[in-house]
Amino acid sequence: MQVGKAAMLLALTSNRQEEVEIKTYLKERYNYDTVVTEVGGVLRDIKGRVVKSVVSAAINAGILEKKSNHIHPLIHATLEAERGMMFDLPTQSSIVMKVAIVVGDKWLAVAMYGESAIHVLSNHERAGLGIMHL
Template structure:
């Protein structure tokens, strides 16, 4: 299984049971490391900053990446691609609730985001984004 495919599966899991089943499969893939986190907020700079901080911290804390420039740089590029897919054509007052999955193989890091956005509670709809970068 590739890092990209694994990240997409984790981000698309809709409950904890499904997420745990995917994690069990990934635990048997010695070349893959992963972490899942959730981020929510308005589509302002606050949310955009939250996504980066939460994802970077989760990746460092779970040893997905080391505290070095080249691994951080690769993750930031993958995050930027995924974030662009989620936030494209959204106003500053839209609220987001996103699951963020980060998966690393030996030479690739993938970020997948999936969740909901809404300007008003009656207008909820799903959004997704994906990014991948060579390390």
């Protein structure tokens, strides 16, 4: 399984039990390192926090090192996933998303899945995916 598909599968989990099962499977079957974080709030307020949250999650989980050749591709993959997740979304929209990071030998992927709405009656799903070479 490629890292992008693995990251999206992990981001699509509905609860912690599913998350743990997928993480275990990805580690045992593909030796992928993984971490999941969640980000939510009003778009104009969280836009700058997403990259920081993803980088912090990856470093704190020990799946990437605090080195430019690890952080640089992670930031680019995060920005790519963010573009898909937040495309054409008004700044006053509320958004909540699960972000999965999967690291393989040569590639990493950041997948985002969640919901957005300007009003509670306009809630709908969104997703984004970014993949970069390490």
